[in-house]
Amino acid sequence: MYQDQLHRIIVLPEAPQRIVSLVPSQTELLYTLGLEQEVVGITKFCVHPDSWFRSKTRIGGTKNVRMDAIKALSPDLIIANKEENTAADVEALMETYPVWVSDIHTLEDACEMITGIGAITRKAEAANQLAAGIRQRFAALPPLPAPIPAAYLIWRDPWMAAGGDTFIHHMLQRCGLQNIFSGIPRYPAIDAGQLAASGCRLVLLSSEPYPFKEKHIAEIQAILPEARVLLVDGEMFSWYGSRLLEAPAYFTDLLSSLQSSA
Numbered sequence: 001m002y003q004d005q006l007h008r009i010i011v012l013p014e015a016p017q018r019i020v021s022l023v024p025s026q027t028e029l030l031y032t033l034g035l036e037q038e039v040v041g042i043t044k045f046c047v048h049p050d051s052w053f054r055s056k057t058r059i060g061g062t063k064n065v066r067m068d069a070i071k072a073l074s075p076d077l078i079i080a081n082k083e084e085n086t087a088a089d090v091e092a093l094m095e096t097y098p099v100w101v102s103d104i105h106t107l108e109d110a111c112e113m114i115t116g117i118g119a120i121t122r123k124a125e126a127a128n129q130l131a132a133g134i135r136q137r138f139a140a141l142p143p144l145p146a147p148i149p150a151a152y153l154i155w156r157d158p159w160m161a162a163g164g165d166t167f168i169h170h171m172l173q174r175c176g177l178q179n180i181f182s183g184i185p186r187y188p189a190i191d192a193g194q195l196a197a198s199g200c201r202l203v204l205l206s207s208e209p210y211p212f213k214e215k216h217i218a219e220i221q222a223i224l225p226e227a228r229v230l231l232v233d234g235e236m237f238s239w240y241g242s243r244l245l246e247a248p249a250y251f252t253d254l255l256s257s258l259q260s261s262a
Contacts, residue, residue, distance in 0.1 A: 002100065002116070002119055002120040003116070004099075004100045004101045004102065004116065005082075005101060005102045005103040005104070005109065005112065005113060005116065006082065006101045006103055008101065010098045010099070010100055010120065011098070012076070012077065012098055012120060015121065015122040016038060016075075016076045016077035016098075016120070016121060017038055017076060018038065018040045018073060018074055018075045018076050018077070019035060019038045019039045019040065019041075019075060019076075019077045019078070019079065019121070020039075020040060020041035020042070020059060020070055020073055020075040020077075020078045020079070021039060021041070021042050021043070021046065021078075021079045022043055022059075022062055022065060022078065022079065022080045022081070022084070022085050022089075023043075023046075023062065023079060023080065023081045023084050023085070023102070024043065024045045024046045024047065024048070024062070024084075024239070025235075025238075025239035025240050025241035025243060026079050026081065026102065026113070026117065026241050027039070027042045027043070027046040027048070027052065027079075027241075028046075028048040028049065028239070028241045028242055028243060029114060029117060029130075029241030029242045030079070030117070030121070031048070031049050031052060031242075032126075032130065032241070032242035033117070033118060033121060033123040033126050033127060033130075033242075034123065034126065035121060035123065038121070039052070039056060040056065040057060040073050040075065041056060041057045041058070041059045041069070041070060041073045041075065042056045042057070042058060042059070043058060043059060043060060043061055043062050043065075044058045044060065044061055045061060045062055046058075048243070057069065057073060059073070062081075062084045062085055063084075063085065063086050063089075065085070065086075065089045065093075067089075067092065067093075070093070070097075071096075075097055076097070076098065077097070077098050077099075077100065077120065077121070078093055078097050078098065078099045078100070079099075079100050079102075079117065080093070080099055080100070080101045080102070081101065081102045081103070081104070082101055082102065082103040083103075083104075100116070100117065100120055102116075102117075102240075104167055104240045105165060105166070105167055105170060106167070106170045107134075107135075107138055107170060107171075107174065107244070109167075109240075110134075110167070110240035110241075110244060111131040111134060111135060112131075113240065113241075114127050114130055114131045114134070114241065114242070115127050115128055115131050118130075118131075130242060130245065133245055134244045134245055137245065137247075137248040137249075138174060138244075138247075138248050140248065141174060141175070141248045141251055141252060142252070142255070143174070143175060143176030143255070144175065144176030144177070144255055144258065144259065145176075145259075146176075147176055147177065147178040148176070148177050148178060148201055148202050148258065149178045149180050149198070149199050149200050149201050149202070150172060150177040150178060150179060150180065150200065150201070150202040150203070150204060151179070151180050151181060151195065151198065151200045151202070151203050151204070152168055152169075152172060152179065152203075152204045152206065152232075152237065153203060153204065153205050153206065153210075153212070153220075154168075154187060154206050154208075154209060154210060154234070155187070155189075155209065155210045156210050156212070156216060156219075158189040158190070158191070159189065159190050159191070159192070159195065160187050160188065160189050160190070161181045161184075161187065161188060161190055162179065162181070162187060163179075163181050163182070163183075163184040163185050163186050163187060163188050164179060164181065164182035164183060164184060164185065165185045165186065166186065166187070167237075167238060167240055168237045168238050169182060171236075171237045171238075171247070171251075172237075174251070175251050175254070175255060176255070177202065180198045180199065180200050181198075192223045195220075195223050195224060196223050196224060200224055200227055201226070201227050201228065202227060202228050202229075202230070202258070203220050203224060203227055203228070203229045203230070204230055204232045204237075205217065205220070205229065205230065205231050205232065206232060206234035206237065206238075207231065207232065207233055207234040207235070208234035208235065208238070209234075212231055213231070214231065217229045217231070228258070230254075232254065233250060236250045236251070
């Protein structure tokens with residue numbers, strides 16, 4: 001018996017041989033754990049690794065799962081996430097298949113997810129080593145000496161930011177950045193007036209889900225002429241699988257850049 005992050009018990013007497021992943025960052029984790037043959041289905045957003053993206057069966061998106069495609073794959077385990085997948089889809093799948101659901105807000109949640117998936121896929125040793133490596137690298141991440149009021153934008157028209165109960169917010173905290181929208185849940189829509197009056201000194205424009213580019217920097221700079229505006233790799237701030245092993249080095253470079261230009 002195995003417990004997921006919704007505290008549900010999943011009974012899986014034997015190692016799963018046909019896994020479907022509904023979450024991009026967890027798909028990459030399954031690859032890192034060496035489950036090449038076992039993973040048979042992924043979403044159209046599971047772009048890492050590229051070899052899987054090109055070869056594995058795609059079962060729709062994270063929020064518009066194709067039930068017929070999943071049925072055709074006859075999975076013996078489905079990996080899902082509370083935020084990225086819809087409750088209706090997950091509940092429908094639970095009626096037929098074993099479904100392991102993650103619920104992630106912090107780095108420790110992510111490490112527990114990694115070890116939990118490692119256990120249920122019988123890759124516990126590799127998963128435990130990965131989680132330990134992630135914890136070690138984050139422990140060595142030097143935060144900024146003084147917090148910088150910052151906003152992390154994920155969408156344009158309307159502007160949308162990462163609020164205080166998100167994994168992105170936790171990553172900002174680990175960097176020593178003060179999320180100016182920490183008092184608002186989820187991903188609030190904000191207007192130019194709110195941003196201008198926020199006291200924000202740093203705006204991070206994510207590469208996903210909205211693909212911010214250089215041309216969008218000027219739009220924010222017009223609202224906050226004194227703030228610094230940077231494009232950042234959204235996967236480093238929001239992918240909570242094995243990519244977390246790379247995130248501390250990315251954050252270290254980012255923070256070094258901020259300090260050198262202060």
